[in-house]
Structures are given as C-alpha cells and as structure tokens.
Amino acid sequence: MLKTETPSPQHPLLDQYPVPELVAAFVDDQFNAVQAVRNAVPRIARAVEAAVPRIEAGGRLLYVGAGTSGRLGVLDSVELYPTFSWPHERAVALLAGGESAMFVAVEGAEDDYDQGGRAMAAAQPGERDVVLLLAASGATPYVLGALHTARAAGALTIGLANNAGSPLANEAEIGITLDTGSEIISGSTRLKAGTSQKIALNTISSAIMVRLHKVYGNLMVDLKPTNAKLYARALRLTMHATGADEAAARAALEACGHHVKVAIVALRRQVPVEQAEALLARAGGSLRAAVDG
Numbered sequence: 158m159l160k161t162e163t164p165s166p167q168h169p170l171l172d173q174y175p176v177p178e179l180v181a182a183f184v185d186d187q188f189n190a191v192q193a194v195r196n197a198v199p200r201i202a203r204a205v206e207a208a209v210p211r212i213e214a215g216g217r218l219l220y221v222g223a224g225t226s227g228r229l230g231v232l233d234s235v236e237l238y239p240t241f242s243w244p245h246e247r248a249v250a251l252l253a254g255g256e257s258a259m260f261v262a263v264e265g266a267e268d269d270y271d272q273g274g275r276a277m278a279a280a281q282p283g284e285r286d287v288v289l290l291l292a293a294s295g296a297t298p299y300v301l302g303a304l305h306t307a308r309a310a311g312a313l314t315i316g317l318a319n320n321a322g323s324p325l326a327n328e329a330e331i332g333i334t335l336d337t338g339s340e341i342i343s344g345s346t347r348l349k350a351g352t353s354q355k356i357a358l359n360t361i362s363s364a365i366m367v368r369l370h371k372v373y374g375n376l377m378v379d380l381k382p383t384n385a386k387l388y389a390r391a392l393r394l395t396m397h398a399t400g401a402d403e404a405a406a407r408a409a410l411e412a413c414g415h416h417v418k419v420a421i422v423a424l425r426r427q428v429p430v431e432q433a434e435a436l437l438a439r440a441g442g443s444l445r446a447a448v449d450g
Contacts (some may be wrong), residue, residue: 159320160336161293161350164343171341183348185414187340189280190352193319193335194360200333201357204315205364207331208287211313212365216285217246219312221277223253223267226291226354229261233358241371242381251276253299266299269415273302284311289361291354293318294336295323304329317357319350333357370443373398378417380442391417399424422447 168182194201212218220230231250237243253273254263265274276299281448288307292300295318304325307314316329318371319337326332335353364370371379376398382388395406399420409420409436422433425448428450431437431449440446 160338161319161340161346163339164345165339165341168341182341187349187352190356193337193349193353194356196358197333197335199361199375200331204331204333204367206311208315208361208365209368211285211287212369214285216283216287217279218248218365219274219277219282219286219288219307220248220291220361220420221288221300221307222251222291223258223263223297223299225351226293226297226300227252228259229351229358230289230291231352232355233362235363238368239381239383239387240377241366241369242379243366243371247279251303252279253297257274267297268299270298271306272301273299274306275302277303277306282307282310282312286310286312288312288314289358290314290316290325290329291318291358292323292325293319293350293354294369295320295325297325300325301328315361317354319346319353320413328449349449351428354443370441370445373418373421378421380417382415388415391415395424418442418444418447 171182174182183244220234221228231252234248237248238245254266257263258266290300290304301324304314304316314329315331315333317323317333317335318325319335321334321336326334335357337353340348342348342405374388376394378394380387380391382391391410392406395410396403396418405424409423412425413419418437419430419433421444422436423430426433436447440450
C-alpha cells in the first residue's frame with residue numbers, strides 16, 4: 158500500500174477528539190509537509206538550476222496534474238503574471254478533465270493515460286520547455302502519459318510525488334519525492350501531501366523568477382499592477398528601493414507605465430525613463446546591474 162494511503166497510527170480516535178484537539182491535530186500534522194520539502198532541497202535546487210537556462214532561452218513552464226495536484230499547478234501558473242509580469246502563454250497548466258475539473262471533480266479523468274499524452278502533445282512541448290508534473294501517488298496515468306510525451310519531445314521533466322520509488326519520480330529527468338507519509342485522514346492527499354506540493358511549486362517557480370532578475374534584494378520589482386492593492390504596492394516598492402518621496406515615486410511610475418524596475422533605475426540613476434529602459438535592456442533585465450553599472 159502507498160504510504161499516502163496507509164491509515165495513520167497517530168490518530169486512530171480522531172473522530173472522538175474535542176474540537177480544540179481536533180484542530181490542533183490537523184495543524185500540527187502540516188509541519189510534516191514542511192519537513193518533507195526541506196528533505197528534498199537538493200533535488201529541488203537541481204531542478205531550478207536545470208530549468209533556468211531553458212526558461213532564459215524562451216521556454217515555458219508547463220504544469221500537469223489531476224485533482225488537488227492539478228489544481229495546485231493551475232494556481233501556481235496563474236499567479237506568475239501578477240507577481241512577476243510573467244506572460245500567460247509561458248505558464249500553461251494541463252489539468253485532467255479540462256478546465257471544468259478546476260471546480261468539479263471529473264471522475265476517471267486521471268486514469269486516462271492516452272489523454273495525458275494528447276493534452277501534452279497539443280501544448281507542443283519543445284526542448285526549451287520545463288514541465289512540472291505532480292501526483293501524490295506518483296503513478297497517476299494521465300500524468301505519466303504527459304510525462305512520456307514531454308520527454309520524447311526533449312522538454313525538461315520534473316516529477317513531484319509523495320511516495321518513494323514512484324514511476325513519476327523515477328521516469329522524470331529530475332524526480333522529487335516529498336515523503337509526507339500517511340495522512341491524518343487516511344488517503345486524503347489534499348492535506349499535507351497537497352501542502353508539500355504547494356510549498357515545492359512556490360519554491361521552484363519563485364527561485365526561477367529570482368534568477369531571471371524579477372526580484373531585487375527581496376523586493377518584488379517586476380509585478381504587474383492590475384488593481385488598487387498592486388498599484389499601492391508598486392508605489393511602496395519604488396519608494397523603498399530608491400528613498401524617493403511619494404510624489405517623486407508616483408511621477409516616475411506614471412512616466413513608465415508603472416514598470417517598477419524602470420522607475421527605480423530612473424530615480425536611482427537620475428535619468429529619463431527612456432534612458433532607464435535602455436540601461437535595463439543592456440543589463441539583460443537585471444535591476445542590480447542597471448543601478449550599479
């Protein structure tokens with residue numbers, strides 16, 4: 158039996174716990190998700206190092222999964238645009254059962270190996286693409302079908318599973334096992350297995366974006382302001398990075414279409430927006446190089 162399916166020996170009387178103890182048991186079990194990801198740091202680091210050159214060369218991030226795993230992939234893909242101005246077409250999520258499965262379970266979709274292969278083929282993977290494949294069991298047929306098609310196309314495949322020795326981790330170019338063990342509710346991998354996958358995806362995509370100069374220090378300087386909250390964040394980031402007052406920071410942002418990196422270069426180097434854009438371009442998008450150069 159898969160470890161993720163094995164009943165936990167720790168809480169055999171879970172249904173009899175008083176509410177405070179019940180809640181504490183669920184919360185405390187999540188710490189095991191963090192430890193599982195920490196144990197996988199060397200493999201995650203290898204995945205990031207292998208992914209960055211392909212993404213720098215114009216590749217895409219492709220996410221594949223079913224059920225909870227697939228929905229977590231969708232979540233990571235859609236958040237890259239507002240956070241890092243990452244183009245929608247370069248973060249593509251394939252979910253077993255299609256878009257409707259984001260909201261309603263599509264029974265049996267995860268068992269269709271051929272459909273996984275067809276969905277991946279339709280995405281036209283190439284050698285510059287990075288494919289993140291997620292399955293708690295590590296044996297979901299839809300995900301394995303997508304894996305084999307992606308590998309045949311020369312894409313970098315990164316498999317994330319929650320069971321040791323799984324086909325997904327063994328057959329992906331880089332396999333990452335997040336060994337979270339049995340769930341507090343047996344087999345419910347939406348719990349700490351899902352948490353570990355969310356942490357791993359956050360880590361991989363964010364680390365890639367840091368290496369692509371989307372972050373300056375620890376500041377989110379390449380966000381895409383699309384609402385009042387993000388416009389206010391862009392203003393605060395610009396002021397923090399430059400020491401400029403609100404009026405100067407706002408003027409610089411408005412002059413460059415609220416591109417935070419450009420505004421920071423313009424203010425730090427005391428140059429017009431057009432020159433700031435040129436400095437950034439020559440620095441390959443690196444704000445640090447453009448400011449310090």
